[in-house]
Amino acid sequence: MTPESLTVALKHEAARLGFSRAGACPAVTPPETTHLLHWLAAGFAGEMAYMERRAEAYQHPRHVLKGVRSILMLACTYRTVEPNAPAPGQGRISRYAWGTDYHTVLRQRLRRLAEWHLRLTPWARVRGVVDTAPLLERAFGRLAGLGWIGKNTLLINREHGSWFFLAALLTTEVLQYDPPHEKGYCGTCQACLQACPTGALVAPYQLDARKCISYLTIELRGTLPVEHRLALGDRLFGCDVCQEVCPWNRAARRAGPVKPACTANDQPFWPKPWANPAALPELFALDEAAFGERFRHTALWRAKRGGLLRNAAIVLGNRPHPTGVAALRQGLHDAEPVVRAACAWALGQYPRETATWALKARLPVESDPVVRHEIASALSALHDPVV
Numbered sequence: 001m002t003p004e005s006l007t008v009a010l011k012h013e014a015a016r017l018g019f020s021r022a023g024a025c026p027a028v029t030p031p032e033t034t035h036l037l038h039w040l041a042a043g044f045a046g047e048m049a050y051m052e053r054r055a056e057a058y059q060h061p062r063h064v065l066k067g068v069r070s071i072l073m074l075a076c077t078y079r080t081v082e083p084n085a086p087a088p089g090q091g092r093i094s095r096y097a098w099g100t101d102y103h104t105v106l107r108q109r110l111r112r113l114a115e116w117h118l119r120l121t122p123w124a125r126v127r128g129v130v131d132t133a134p135l136l137e138r139a140f141g142r143l144a145g146l147g148w149i150g151k152n153t154l155l156i157n158r159e160h161g162s163w164f165f166l167a168a169l170l171t172t173e174v175l176q177y178d179p180p181h182e183k184g185y186c187g188t189c190q191a192c193l194q195a196c197p198t199g200a201l202v203a204p205y206q207l208d209a210r211k212c213i214s215y216l217t218i219e220l221r222g223t224l225p226v227e228h229r230l231a232l233g234d235r236l237f238g239c240d241v242c243q244e245v246c247p248w249n250r251a252a253r254r255a256g257p258v259k260p261a262c263t264a265n266d267q268p269f270w271p272k273p274w275a276n277p278a279a280l281p282e283l284f285a286l287d288e289a290a291f292g293e294r295f296r297h298t299a300l301w302r303a304k305r306g307g308l309l310r311n312a313a314i315v316l317g318n319r320p321h322p323t324g325v326a327a328l329r330q331g332l333h334d335a336e337p338v339v340r341a342a343c344a345w346a347l348g349q350y351p352r353e354t355a356t357w358a359l360k361a362r363l364p365v366e367s368d369p370v371v372r373h374e375i376a377s378a379l380s381a382l383h384d385p386v387v
Contacts, residue, residue: 023144030139057134073144079163088321094238097299100268145178152192161249192242213239281327317346348378
């Protein structure tokens with residue numbers, strides 16, 4: 001097959017499999033590699049040490065597939081319904097995590113696309129990638145003409161905004177390449193930088209992940225920094241603020257139904273019954289087995305039980321409500337210290353008569369120094385310090 005005919009065939013099959021857009025680019029060192037190295041050197045990756053370990057691998061896709069010559073970049077829209085405002089006792093989940101884990105869905109589609117590729121060119125070698133290999137997907141998305149990298153560091157498309165997942169099919173074959181997206185369309189807009197709750201967007205195109213709510217609620221394994229807890233607001237998992245305020249996302253909205261071109265018709269990405277929004281107190285009743293049964297095949301699994309309950313406690317502290325009291329008292333005796341610490345802090349945001357006795361009862365039997373510190377701080381906040 002010619003590069004042209006192979007590319008056309010692959011794009012047609014990708015659309016049939018459910019991908020929203022596709023673009024091809026050469027397998028090269030993307031210009032954004034230099035930005036990545038500076039970003040890592042600044043320490044902005046936080047606890048994501050795997051990125052530093054794989055810094056060299058990010059510099060060329062041959063480290064992902066030996067002999068690679070081309071990359072077919074694929075986008076899959078996940079925008080479905082609009083988010084419901086959480087009531088007291090509920091938490092907000094980032095839109096991308098409402099349904100089945102996108103890794104599972106896109107890998108299945110990539111596997112079928114790779115099989116199609118090999119039927120057309122049996123001698124080729126191919127590899128599908130979704131978010132886990134050392135590949136700068138957004139950079140290659142730009143090179144493949146799928147959009148530009150915005151000031152919020154996300155890939156933005158004029159039709160779909162940024163509500164889409166990225167996947168890549170690496171191949172040893174030559175494809176017909178699409179024109180790269182050389183021009184950005186953020187202009188003088190500063191909406192994402194101004195709206196970021198924690199100031200994680202420290203400059204245009206520059207994200208300090210250590211402050212980002214998505215990082216804090218998903219990647220960070222320990223206790224949440226005190227200075228960022230209130231900024232979480234009602235966010236249980238992830239954060240969509242820099243996307244919600246982006247004009248390229250807002251422009252797609254209409255008073256009536258969302259335009260089909262900007263809406264995911266994929267059943268896997270539509271909200272599960274517990275997702276939009278999530279009831280927080282019931283999470284504290286989930287042991288590891290029950291947690292796995294509910295969340296194993298969703299993006300929330302990455303936060304693990306301890307991380308998600310930690311987040312839930314912070315939200316219940318940010319929005320005190322009678323429905324949260326029993327859950328926080330239960331969490332104060334959880335097996336995981338990170339949960340107990342968050343519950344101690346959260347109880348410190350409740351009325352003194354509601355929280356003091358629970359905190360004082362836990363302190364004598366608490367052995368973890370971090371949790372003991374949180375209990376003491378909470379009691380101090382309640383004006384009932386430990387003597």
